[in-house]
Every structure is written in structure tokens, then in C-alpha cells.
Amino acid sequence: MDATSNNTSNTPYxxxxxxxxxxYGSNVLMKDLNFTVxxxxxxxxxxxxxxxxxSLLKNLFGLYxxxxxxxxxxxxxxxxxxxxxxxxxxxxFGVMYQQGALFGSxxxxxxxxxxxxxxxxxxxxxxxxxxxxKLDLVGLLPYETYMPSEISGGMQKRAAIARAxxxxxxxxxxxxxxxxxxxxxxxxxxxxxLDLSKNLGITFVIVSHELASIYAIADKxxxxxxxxxxxxxxxxxxxxxxxxTDPRVHQFFNRIMSKDVA
Amino acid sequence: MSNLVPISSVEPPVAVWSQADATNAKxxxxxxxxxxxxxxxxxxxxxxxxxxxxxxANQSLVFDASKVSSLDGAxxxxxxxxxxxxxxxxxxxxxxxxxxxxxxxxKEFDPITNxxxxxxxxxxxxxxxxxxxxxxxxxxxxxxxxxxxxHLAADLVWSIRNxxxxxxxxxxxxxxxxxxxALPIVGLVAFLIGVILSFQAAIGMKQFGAExxxxxxxxLGIVREMGPLITAILLAGRSSAxxxxxxxxxxxxxxxxxxxxxxxxxxxxxxxxxxxxxxLVMPILTLYADIVSIIASMFTMLAYGIPFINFYNGMLSxxxxxxxxxxxxKATLFGxxxxxxxxxxxxxxxxxxxxxxxxxxxxVVSSIxxxxxxDGVFAFISYxxxx
Numbered sequence: 001m002d003a004t005s006n007n008t009s010n011t012p013y014x015x016x017x018x019x020x021x022x023x024y025g026s027n028v029l030m031k032d033l034n035f036t037v038x039x040x041x042x043x044x045x046x047x048x049x050x051x052x053x054x055s056l057l058k059n060l061f062g063l064y065x066x067x068x069x070x071x072x073x074x075x076x077x078x079x080x081x082x083x084x085x086x087x088x089x090x091x092x093f094g095v096m097y098q099q100g101a102l103f104g105s106x107x108x109x110x111x112x113x114x115x116x117x118x119x120x121x122x123x124x125x126x127x128x129x130x131x132x133x134k135l136d137l138v139g140l141l142p143y144e145t146y147m148p149s150e151i152s153g154g155m156q157k158r159a160a161i162a163r164a165x166x167x168x169x170x171x172x173x174x175x176x177x178x179x180x181x182x183x184x185x186x187x188x189x190x191x192x193x194l195d196l197s198k199n200l201g202i203t204f205v206i207v208s209h210e211l212a213s214i215y216a217i218a219d220k221x222x223x224x225x226x227x228x229x230x231x232x233x234x235x236x237x238x239x240x241x242x243x244x245t246d247p248r249v250h251q252f253f254n255r256i257m258s259k260d261v262a
Numbered sequence: 263m264s265n266l267v268p269i270s271s272v273e274p275p276v277a278v279w280s281q282a283d284a285t286n287a288k289x290x291x292x293x294x295x296x297x298x299x300x301x302x303x304x305x306x307x308x309x310x311x312x313x314x315x316x317x318x319a320n321q322s323l324v325f326d327a328s329k330v331s332s333l334d335g336a337x338x339x340x341x342x343x344x345x346x347x348x349x350x351x352x353x354x355x356x357x358x359x360x361x362x363x364x365x366x367x368x369k370e371f372d373p374i375t376n377x378x379x380x381x382x383x384x385x386x387x388x389x390x391x392x393x394x395x396x397x398x399x400x401x402x403x404x405x406x407x408x409x410x411x412x413h414l415a416a417d418l419v420w421s422i423r424n425x426x427x428x429x430x431x432x433x434x435x436x437x438x439x440x441x442x443x444a445l446p447i448v449g450l451v452a453f454l455i456g457v458i459l460s461f462q463a464a465i466g467m468k469q470f471g472a473e474x475x476x477x478x479x480x481x482l483g484i485v486r487e488m489g490p491l492i493t494a495i496l497l498a499g500r501s502s503a504x505x506x507x508x509x510x511x512x513x514x515x516x517x518x519x520x521x522x523x524x525x526x527x528x529x530x531x532x533x534x535x536x537x538x539x540x541x542l543v544m545p546i547l548t549l550y551a552d553i554v555s556i557i558a559s560m561f562t563m564l565a566y567g568i569p570f571i572n573f574y575n576g577m578l579s580x581x582x583x584x585x586x587x588x589x590x591x592k593a594t595l596f597g598x599x600x601x602x603x604x605x606x607x608x609x610x611x612x613x614x615x616x617x618x619x620x621x622x623x624x625x626v627v628s629s630i631x632x633x634x635x636x637d638g639v640f641a642f643i644s645y646x647x648x649x
Contacts, residue, residue, distance in 0.1 A: 104614030121301025130297070130339040132377045137335075141376055149613035168297050168334035199367045200334055 013072070014039045014171055014203040015060060020069035022052055022059050028067065029055055030229050035222055039170075040201040042193065042217050044208055044237070046252065047224035053207045054098060054175055056224070060205065061095055061173050062086070073171065091119055093171035094164030098179075100156035102148035108135060108159050109144040115166045134162040137192055139185070154181045158189065165196075171203045172196075178210045190216045211253065215241075223249055275303045277340075279310040284318040287311075289344065292329045295337035304340055311347055321353040328359025338367055342374050349375070410529075410606045414537065417530045421538070432535035440501035440601070441543030445550065448496055452551035455492055456558030459483060464566050473566045477573035478580030480559045485581055485589045489552040490544075491637065494596035497544065498629035502604030505536050506625030509608025510618040518609065533605040537598060544597025545590045552589065588649055592640050599632045 015037040022030045029052035037043040047053050058064045060071055062078040070079050078089050102111050112131035116122060122130070135141050138158035140151075148156055157177060164172055177193075178186040190213050196202045197217075208214055214221065214237050221240065223233040225248055233240050233249045241253035250256070274292065276299045281287035289307060293299070315321060325341065327333070341357065348355040360368075371377060387395075421428045460480040467473050509532055512518050521528045560573050607625035611617045643649075 105616045116297065120297050122297070123305055126300075126304050126339075126343065129343050129377060130336055132379075133335060133339045133342065133371060136371055136377065144379075145382075147614070165335060168336055195366060195370070199363050 012039070013037060014041070014074060015043075015205065016072040016075075017060070018070045018072070020056075020059065020071060021067040022056050022064075023067050024055075028229065029226075030224065031067075032230055033069070035231065035234065037203060037205060037220075040197060040203055041219045042197050042204045042206065044206045044214050044218040044221040045224065046208070046214070046221050048226065048252070051224045051226040053224060057173055057175055057205065057207050061093060062090065091115075091167055092169055093173060094167065094169040096157065096160045096164045096172070096174045096177060098175040100148065100153070100160040102156055102159055102163065104148050107145050107147050108140060108151075108162075111148070111159060112163050112166050115163070119167060131162070131166070134165050135159070137165070137196075138162045139188060154185060157181065158185070161189075168200075169202070171205065174204065174206045174208075176207055176209070178208060178213045183212075186210065186213060187216075189213075193217055211255070223252065275306075276300065277303050277307050279307050281310075281314055284314070285321045286324075287314055287321070288324045288326055290326045290329065291333075291337075293331055295330055295333045295340065297334070297336035300336055300340055304343070307340075308343065308347065311344060315347065315351045315353065319352065321348075321351070323348055323353060323355050325355070325357040326359055327357060327361075330359075330361065333361075333364050335367075338364070338371070341368065342371060342377060346374055346378050350378075406610065407606065410602070410609075413527075413529045414533060414602055417527060417534050418537070420530065421534050428538070429531065429535045432532075433539050436501075436505075436536045436539035436601075437542055439504065440497060440539055441547060444496065444500055444543075444547060447500070448493055448547050448551050449554050451492055451496060452489070452554040453558040455488055456480070456484065456555035457562050459488065459555075460559040460562040464563065468566070473563070473568055474572060474576060476563055476566070477559065477568065477576040481556055481577040481581050482585060484555045484559070485552050485586050487589070487637075489555060490548050490589050490593040490596060491633070493544065493548045493551045493593060494600055494633045495630060497540070497547070497597070498600045498604075498626055498633065501540070502600045502607075502625045502629040503622040505601060505604030506608040506611075506621045507618055509533075509605055510611035510621040513609060513611040514613060514615075514618060528609065529605075533602065533609075536605055537601045540597035540601030541594055542597075544593045544600075548590055548593035549586075552586070584649065588644060592637070595636050595640065596633055599636055600629045603629045603632055 013036040017033055017035050020030075020033040021028060022033070033056070045053050045056060055064065059066045061073075062071070062081075066079060070077050072078070073089055074092060076085075076089050078086065081089055102108075103114065106114065109128060109131050112134050113124075113127040116127045116130065120127070132141060132144060135144055138161050140155060140159055140162065143151055143155065143159075148159065151159070157180065161172075161174065161177060164174070178189055181189065193204055193206075194217055197204060204217075206218075218237050220235065221233075221237045222231050223240070224230070225232045232246060233244055237253070240249055244250055244253070251258075276291060276293050276295050278290045278292070279287065280290065311323070323344070325344065330337075345355045357368075460476050463476045463479055464473055467476050467479075509518070512532070518528050518532070521531055556577070560570055563573050564570065604625040607621045607628060610624075611621040
């Protein structure tokens, strides 16, 4: 049994991006993006602040409509899908937003069970147990009755990951999961991500700046650049660090200050 | 439930319960075990297990997972729930044939007892305790109001002495929003109130043939009471709520904290411009409401055969400038109260999106209560002094 057997579709790619252009109105952030994410892969999107990483992510999971091009999630075109078909694609992945975006009027357990209540036929007790498992995975089991406003920002992020996993999606989109976490929690989170990827074959698409975390988990990275309006590097992060000839990539992976670059 | 979800009964059930005797039973899993396919089946298996567990002691349950093609987090939770029930009853539990790659995930949750918390019993509060707490809250609220009034008074004095440092840009924005943008609604409500007031009065007066006194009555009522009151209540609904929501959102986003840590007084920065705007717009809006209302009243009385000139002369005999002045002074006080209460509720906002909504509601309710209070005090003073 291979690691990707959880994925029911026959497509080789979890996500297939074709000629995507990302932007707002006449402001084009990126264009001619072409890349694929394999099933079960941990895929990291890199780039400096303001280059459009989060915007790209929101285009990938269909929150924003791309300027042009297509995004295929497990072979299904989310850009063109409408109504029920679109909703079905939407339930096949989970999303963690940068600020957590937990529902403020619900405690952590209720936040995690919300989507289960809408999409499954489980009883409340079963959903509660399932939600506790998710909270346990991110180390928040003792906080199930806390409101989002009563826990720290890092804990909110972890709770948001638990909520994203509520329906056991095949793909998880995480927007800067380890930013603002302490090194130990961040390492724990990395190991949880690796476990989920290895054991359940979940595909991860992660926006991140944390180099240590990227080296630890990423199978493949793409690096975006504001000036180039597109991908400037693609591949294994360690290989890029050691052998990329592109000065921008070299600077990023080796944390060289702007003023030191001639 | 949703129509998106494949109903588990369409496909063969993913879990089947079979029991050899009172002490041995088996659950066989087949196919894809996930959050959708477990719907319904989970409950059936748990019910069967419960019934079986009641039959004896030292029971052993075997979980046969050899035919599982995929298992996700929900499947793991299902295993855990069965294991938990088994542990609770003191029986044995064994999983056979589970693919090795699911083992680490199952181990993540050891010991599973943590996943079955004892439901916390909420301590009951007696009637006396809750009454005491309510009184305490009321006292705290009153204390907050008094402190805020003091700070506001001090900062208003400061703003008179440092007139150039007042945030006049914010003041203009607030005045435009609370004043000019309120003209249509104030005009509409004032017009309708003028019509209704004189119409109702005319019905009663007509019985005595005293329609000609409706003009003086309505006009006096409008300038002294209805004009200021209606305008203040509209301002409470529009601007007090807006101030509370605006400052409340700033509180939630730590913007107020940023002002304090930067050494600035949030009252001076946020409240003073808004209160000054309230002081400016309330008398103007009230005067406007008075005029619209009286014109509406004049037209209504025309329908009862009272010409404009008669209405006008009757009005002049009953209403003098002092009455108008008294109404406008009261309106100014309402303006201070309404805008200050809105700002106060905004600053008292808790955390989260719901807190902003609560603050806006509280701002409107408190504003209206304060309007009535001020009106009562003003009526008493006006009776004593004749102003």
C-alpha cells in the first residue's frame, strides 16, 4: 500500500496550475505560473514580503478568481466550477489562514466541529471525539473549552490547523503556519505535518519564511519574486541553497542583508 | 444533512459487528474508512458494543482491519472510541491487520483516556449571589461612567486651552457623518411627527371647536420637547452606534493600546473630536427638525381649515425665543451625552468580533436611557427656574 492510496482520484497531481495570472484588477502580481504539486507532497511557496504568496494561495484554493489561467485540484478545475461541484471541491481541502480566522463566538471544540456538523452524519459525541483528536494532534487538547480570544496567537494558529483538518482533507493549505510560534512548538508542528503527510498521504501547500522549518519538511519549493512577477526557482530547498546560481535565491536561502548585495 | 455527502447506506457498510458469544466479538472493517463513510455506521457499532458489554465480564474484542484500503483521522477516532468504551468496561481490545503506516498515528493519542474528559459540572449560582453580581456590575458600570466623565471634562478643558492641538480633521469627519448625512432621515421623521402630532391634537380639539389652538400647542411641544428628543434618538441610533463600533474595532485591533503606549490619551485623541462634533451638530439638527415639523403641522392644519397666517399668529402668541433657546440648550446636552456614551461603550469593548456588536447595542440603549434621564432633570430645572 503506497502513501497516496488515500487519494481517490486517478490524477497524478494533487494540484495542477496552468498559465495562472494572479492580481487585483489591473495590478498584475504574477503571470504565466505553471507548476504541479504531487500527491502526498509537502510543497512550500517562498518569496519576500509583498510578492503575492498569500494571494497566490487564495487563488489556488478558489477564494479569489485568477485574472487568467486554471487551477486543477485533483483533476477538477476549481476556477471554472460552479455551485455544488465547486462546494464539493472546496470540501476536499482544508485551509489555515494567516491570522487563524477562528470563529470568535465559538470555543475551540465548536470551531473544529462546525464543518463536521454541516457535512457529515456523525452524532455530536462522535464529532466531539474526532475534534478532540484533531486538537490533540496540535497539542491543544486541554484548551478545548477556551474561546479564541482567550488563547495566544500561536495557539490560535494551531487551533486553525485543527479546524482545517476537521474533514480529513486530502490537501491542506497553510498560510505561514510557523510564523510567531516558539521554536519548540514550531518543531512539534513540523513533525505533525511530516506525520500526516507520511501516514495519511495528505498533500501540504504551505506559505512560509521559516528557513529551518522549510529545510525540515519541504519536498519541493517554488520561489516567487516581485520583480520577475513569477517563479524564479523551483526544487529541493537544500539543493537550491547550496547550488543555485541566481543571486536572489542565494541571498534568500543564506539570509544575506540587502545592503551586502552589490 | 448535505446532499454532497455520499450516503453510507448506498455502499456496503465499512464496519460490521459480529459476536461469537458473550465474551468474544469482532468488528471487521472494509474499504475506505473516513468521516463520510462512518456516518451512521459508527453509531450502529457503538450501540452493538454497548449491548454486548452489558452481557458479561472480561470480554475481548478484536478489530480486524486487514481489509482496510484507506483510513484517515476519523477512522482513528472511531478505533479510539471503541477502545475507550472497552477500557471503561474493563474488557480486552486488540487490533489485527492494521497497516503499519497507521500505527504511528494511533500512538499519537496515547493515553486515550485524555480524549474522554469528565464533563465539568457547572457550579450553580444562587439567586442572592447572582443578584449581588448584578449589583456589582451596575456599580462598576457607574464607576466607569463617572471616571470617564471626569477624564472627558478634563480633556475638553484641555482642548479649549490647546485649541490648535485638537484633531480637527476627525472632528469634521464626525460632524459630516453625524450631521449632514443625518439631514434626510431627521427631516423625514420630523415631518411625520409634525403631521401626526397636529392631526391627533386636532381630532380631540375639534370636539370643542378649538382647532385654532392646535397650532400653538403643536409648535410649543415641538420646539421644547419633540424636536430635541426625536433628533437625539436618531443621533443615538446613527452616530452613537457608529462611534461605538468604530472605537470598538480599534480597541479589538489594539489600536487604542497603541495610542496609550505611545503616550497619547485615547480620550483626547478619539473622544474629544467626536463629542465636539456632537455638540456642534445637535442644535443645528434640532433647529432643522423644529422648522420641518412646524411646516408639516401648518400643512396639516390647513386641511382643517386653519390658514397659515392664523397658525403663525397663534404660534407667535404661545412660543417665544426663550422656548426655542431652551430646546436648543437641551439638544446640546443630548449631543454631549449621546456622542460621549457611544465613545465610552466603544472603549469598553471586549475582544472578538461579537464584542463590537455588543458595544454598538449597548451604546444605543445607554444613549436613550441617558437622553431620558437628562430630559427629566432638565424638565425639573426648567420648572423650577421657568426657563
